[in-house]
Amino acid sequence: MVRNGRQQSVKAARRPELRLPDLTAWEGPELEPDGDYDGLEFADLDLAGQEGVGARFMDCAVRRCALDEAGLAKARILDSVLEGVRGVGTDLSGASLRDVELVDARLGGVQLHGAGLERVVVRGGKIDYLNLRKARLRDVVFEGCVLVEPDFGGAVLERVEFRDCALRGVDFSGVRMADVDLREAVVLEIARGVDALAGAVISPAQLFDLAPALASQLGVRVVP
Template sequence: MRAARRPELRLPPLERYEGGGLEPDGDYDGREFAGADLTGQDGAGARFMDCALRGCALDETRLPRARLLDSVLDGVRGVGTDLAGATLRDVELTDARLGGTQLHGAALERVRVRGGKIDFLNLRAAALKDVVFEGCVLVEPDFGGARLERVEFVDCTLKGVDLSGAVLKDVDLRRAASLEIARGVDRLSGAVISPSQLLDLAPSLAAELGIVVEG
């Protein structure tokens, strides 16, 4: 089991962003978005390099195919944020409050998600490499068809996880505070779990294998 590599961020002095809004294919370098209301804005294909988004509203914000590189997202909140096909590399997401975030087809590398709560996270067909979920709550995250390599869940609450069609390699679930798999328990090959988690998952595993358990 190979451990995930954490992002190593050293942000330079940042310039506060005073622009009127996001622009498709915009280029944002060394900017700080502090308390910005980005609701409904369109930043499709935009590039964020050495940026910090702190306390921003991201309701229905469109960021498909965006690139977030060497950046921090702290205390962001929103419903329906669209990051489909986006690239996140060397990113820290801290204390987020998000719902229905679309990250299907996205590529996440050296990403740390710490604290907060994310409901209905869509990571279908995404590629996750060196990603750490730490101390957060994930409600019905969808990893259907995704590829997870060197992914760790530390002190996380995982409710209703969908692993249908997912491919796992060096995925560490042992330290999850709570693990509930709704679909795709047969895709756990390539993951490591604790003995207590095995007991909790036994009924689902037996059902998947067609084993009838009777007293």
């Protein structure tokens, strides 16, 4: 496969193909633990602090909602769109996201440790202190977004792409990678885990920028 005139050397991520049905506006007072939400639209709502632990969202749209401290651990979000959501401390630990688009989010301290992400696109927006420790990411694309100090420690990344996005202070400690494409990241600042890049593809310019960290990892002194 040829991309931009060069031979593709990494398997491309498979993107979600979402076709939402006609949605019904959600009118419930609050989310419920283990709740079942199918074909619903959550729009312009304050869901801060609500508890939806273990809930299932199928063919849903969540638009412009506040998710501060929302408890969504072990939730299942399937074939859904989250657009313009915002909040600090949203708990999605152990959650499962499959065939999901997260668009123009403004989030901080999101807990996704131990989560499973498959065929997920994160497009636009900014996420600070994203916790993906020990998560499993397969066919995930980060596109046109800003990630500040994301933590991928101990995670498994397979067919993950970073396109036109900024990775600032990323932690890749103990990560296992296969077909991870970092070439089109506009900023690649690796705070920890440069030794875990086996299985990733980077550009020549990125290699030059990472050379001091790589030399330090290998115990090589560069003396003029």
